[in-house]
Amino acid sequence: MHHGRRLVGRRAELARLLEGARPASVRTVPVVVGPSGIGKTSLARAAAEALHREGYMAYHFLIGRRVETLGDLYSMLVSSAGVLYTSLMHEALGATAARVFKALLGDGWEEQLPTAAAQLRRDIYDVLAEFFLELARDAKKRGKKGVVVFIDEAQNLLRGLGADEIWGFVKTLASLQEELPSGEAAGFQAVLVTSEYRFQQKLMRYSPSPDYVDTFYLGEMTRSDALRLYRHFRGREPGGDEETVVEHGVGGHPSLLKEVAKKWGLSYVCRYIRRIQQMVTEYMLGLAEEGSEGGIDRNEDLNNMLERLIGGPVMRTAMHAGMLAGLVERGILQYGCRAYLGIYGWNRDCSEDLEELECGGGGWCGGLDVVAPVNRAARIGIALAVGRAGEVPEPIRRLCRL
Numbered sequence: 001m002h003h004g005r006r007l008v009g010r011r012a013e014l015a016r017l018l019e020g021a022r023p024a025s026v027r028t029v030p031v032v033v034g035p036s037g038i039g040k041t042s043l044a045r046a047a048a049e050a051l052h053r054e055g056y057m058a059y060h061f062l063i064g065r066r067v068e069t070l071g072d073l074y075s076m077l078v079s080s081a082g083v084l085y086t087s088l089m090h091e092a093l094g095a096t097a098a099r100v101f102k103a104l105l106g107d108g109w110e111e112q113l114p115t116a117a118a119q120l121r122r123d124i125y126d127v128l129a130e131f132f133l134e135l136a137r138d139a140k141k142r143g144k145k146g147v148v149v150f151i152d153e154a155q156n157l158l159r160g161l162g163a164d165e166i167w168g169f170v171k172t173l174a175s176l177q178e179e180l181p182s183g184e185a186a187g188f189q190a191v192l193v194t195s196e197y198r199f200q201q202k203l204m205r206y207s208p209s210p211d212y213v214d215t216f217y218l219g220e221m222t223r224s225d226a227l228r229l230y231r232h233f234r235g236r237e238p239g240g241d242e243e244t245v246v247e248h249g250v251g252g253h254p255s256l257l258k259e260v261a262k263k264w265g266l267s268y269v270c271r272y273i274r275r276i277q278q279m280v281t282e283y284m285l286g287l288a289e290e291g292s293e294g295g296i297d298r299n300e301d302l303n304n305m306l307e308r309l310i311g312g313p314v315m316r317t318a319m320h321a322g323m324l325a326g327l328v329e330r331g332i333l334q335y336g337c338r339a340y341l342g343i344y345g346w347n348r349d350c351s352e353d354l355e356e357l358e359c360g361g362g363g364w365c366g367g368l369d370v371v372a373p374v375n376r377a378a379r380i381g382i383a384l385a386v387g388r389a390g391e392v393p394e395p396i397r398r399l400c401r402l
């Protein structure tokens with residue numbers, strides 16, 4: 001495996017994800033959600049590799065941009081998984097895609113692909129279903145245990161589609177899962193991954209029953225994983241100051257740890273906090289300017305809500321949803337699962353005797369139940385925006401001269 005791709009820590013999270021990712025002829029389609037940069041793609045890739053070693057054909061499709069045409073779909077299927085895969089999988093993928101697209105477009109399908117634009121809209125899931133079924137047949141021929149497909153940034157596949165079509169897609173995946181293995185095809189399991197809450201929300205909102213979608217929330221790493229990852233990025237042991245700043249200001253957010261360790265150094269945390277502070281301030285100013293009296297009321301409500309959010313996660317209720325949604329969209333707040341949230345206090349490290357208890361920074365949790373800042377630095381930025389500098393941890397106050 002490529003060294004830069006090594007998964008650091010996240011052992012409990014990986015084991016849990018794998019439990020739900022092995023084909024078992026059940027209809028539930030798992031959705032992995034969590035803040036941007038928290039490590040969803042890294043975890044999905046590691047899971048695909050682990051399944052590959054266990055004898056499955058496991059594919060990780062990263063839908064980097066909106067899929068609008070058959071040509072887009074084809075190149076997404078054959079190229080996005082190319083990076084870490086064995087030549088065997090590359091070949092299986094290419095041959096399967098060729099078979100499906102030839103059946104769809106006839107001879108000369110390759111020349112037609114760029115112009116087959118308008119064909120793709122509502123039938124995207126029919127094409128995918130055919131493709132996945134072919135992959136399952138291919139896996140069976142190769143004597144593999146089954147097929148697992150991780151569809152990363154899945155919202156890009158279904159952008160612009162309505163509720164019915166999104167449901168068509170999920171049901172299609174669910175029936176492949178339920179009906180396979182059959183005589184000619186191996187078992188099948190899909191795992192959706194998304195950084196867009198609105199997508200996960202849509203799935204839950206339009207779900208015809210609770211049977212179809214399950215949520216795997218990935219949140220902050222545990223303390224020891226965070227320090228291990230920081231050490232990995234930094235290439236040496238963290239000094240006392242570094243450890244303190246990671247502990248209080250950064251937490252277990254991989255992409256933020258990476259910026260601090262590899263590029264900007266400790267003072268970057270202060271800049272990041274200021275960025276959040278201004279974004280929150282602008283958001284509140286925007287609300288205030290929107291309407292006259294109503295604006296002021298709403299601003300007070302928002303202020304109170306943000307003050308509550310500094311102290312701990314807030315249960316998601318319909319009451320304040322509209323007010324906070326804008327900050328979730330801006331990546332300052334997140335929806336999460338309380339059991340694996342971190343941020344206000346470290347998630348517990350898993351040790352042997354804790355295995356089945358709450359530990360680690362992510363897992364299956366059904367649905368998202370709370371609202372919280374995306375990470376520790378965001379919590380501090382919010383505190384500054386509502387004038388609560390007293391809430392800033394002492395080491396960060398010193399470092400950032402607050």
Ligand SMILES: Nc1ncnc2c1ncn2[C@@H]1O[C@H](COP(=O)(O)OP(=O)(O)O)[C@@H](O)[C@H]1O
Pocket residue numbers: 005006007008009010034035036037038039040041042043195229254255258
């Ligand atoms: N457990 C981990 N071990 C090593 N690197 C990680 C880990 N988690 C995340 N990273 C790194 O942090 C960055 C963000 O992770 P990524 O998986 O892309 O997050 P997401 O998909 O949730 O946005 C990437 O550069 C990735 O390589």
Ligand SMILES: [Mg+2]
Pocket residue numbers: 040041042152195
């Ligand atoms: Mg990602």
